[in-house]
Amino acid sequence: MAGFQFTGTPIAPGELRVALADPACGGYAAFEGWVRDSNEGQRVRGLEYEAFEALGVREGERIIAEAIARFGVAHAACVHRIGALAVGELAVWVGVSAAHRDEAFRACRYIIDEVKHRLPIWKKEHYLNGDSGWVNCERCAAGPARAAAEDATPGQHVHEHA
Amino acid sequence: MSTAGGNGAAVGAGGTAPLFGLVLAGGRSTRMRTDKAALLYGRRRQLERAMALIALHVKRAYVSVRADQSTDPLRARFPQILDTRENLGPIAGLLAAQARHPEAAWLVLACDLPLLDELTLAHLVRSRAPERVATAYRSSHDGLPEPLCAIWEPRSAAPLAAYVASGRQCPRRFLLGADTSLIDEPNPGALDNINTPEEYRSAMTALVPEATTDPRHITVQYYALLREQAGRRDEALVTHARTAAELYAELAGRYPFSLPPEVLRVAINTEFREWTAPLTDGDAVVFIPPVAGG
DSSP, rough: OEEEEESOOOOOOOHHHTTTTTTTTTTTEEEEEOOOOOEETTTEEEEEEEOOOOHHHHHHHHHHHHHHHHOOOEEEEEEEEEEEEEOOEEEEEEEEEEESSHHHHHHHHHHHHHHHHSSSSEEEETTSOEEEEEEETTHHOOOHHHHHHTTTTTTOOOOOOO | EEEOOOOOOOOOSOOOEEEEEEEEOOOOOTTSSSSSSEETTEHHHHHHHHHHHTTTTSOOOOEEEEEEGGOOOOTTTSOOEEEESOOOOOOOHHHHHHHHHHTEEEEESSSSTTTTTHHHHHHHHTTTTSSSSSEEEOOTTTTEEEEEEEEEEEHHHHHHHHHHTTTOOOOOHHHSSSSEEEEOSTTTTOEEEEEHHHHHHHHHHHHHHHHSSOOEEEEEEOOOOHHHHSEEEEEEEEEOOOOOHHHHHHHHSSSSSOOOOGEEEEEESEEEEEEEEOOOOEEEEEEEEOOOOO
């Protein structure tokens, strides 16, 4: 498989990796995003992903095409889970194969960064204390002062919607 | 708000009745000499405009017609409630609606109010006093209740039937003698009705900017926090909003959205668009809360 897709079932990286194999490629890089047991000081029990799938697939395919064009890699793919996930589960997988390792690493990094910022997908965290919240949304509603403070943390705040 | 008189109607406990809409299109348009419901403003006929406007505020909307009008092509396009009494004027339509759905409160709208705007209707619905007999505008001309842009609660049915049984049929006088909550018009003049060809031409002139922006049929899908706050995944609506920004402002008046538009993006027909992009009839709109992939 190459390209972008959502899945409601567990991601199997071993199978996905096979689809990127190519005799012309000497390097393969992958990234796996896992569900962590804490976020911003809260203990996380599990989470839910909800996506606007029709637009998400289009945007995901665009990100992959950009990575291939920009870094000259041979193949790239990304799979994002939707639905309910437990701590430790694989939430997102990115794989890239290329002639050499450097462009494989860089394309892989590009794809996961863009996916986090551009894909219309939302994460609701369920906390051990019984609370839950939509990541990046609750703080937007809290007011401009709080939002401005969050902007000081690179990579954590995704308001720019570039 | 004030009460004009009082008929001793009990203030009941319990929930607020669901709001249904009734556009009165059973008039004979004698002075106009042509069917007022069919008068054109822009590319829409008055009945179409009234039904589109009322649909934004009610669970179900009906057009009230006389039995001999039910097959008229314009009126046949909408759910109808047929008058069961003759020569009672507008009260006949309300009586028939209350008989059909006694559980509902009725937002009643005359079909000869071309200047009626979204703000005036929204203000009426927001100001609704469900514990009273009715909520109505106080006329900016004579201070009397405007019965044909008003909300009639279920509790108005019994006293209204008694009023008609006693040989009277003026809804304005009924409201004057009933426990009516009267409110002031946010846009004086919005309830001016038209009865003559001269008044029609004058209303056309006043409406030129609005008449060129017909209401649009739009579908909206909600995701994540917006889905929870709207209490639904999607809806089809009719709106005068010209852009996605105006549409969000309209919806934020209806749902307890906590996200300001600055932190949202907009997609129209599965593509990211600007907030100022014009809406077209049939568009599918998605407001995109701050994302959190990975």
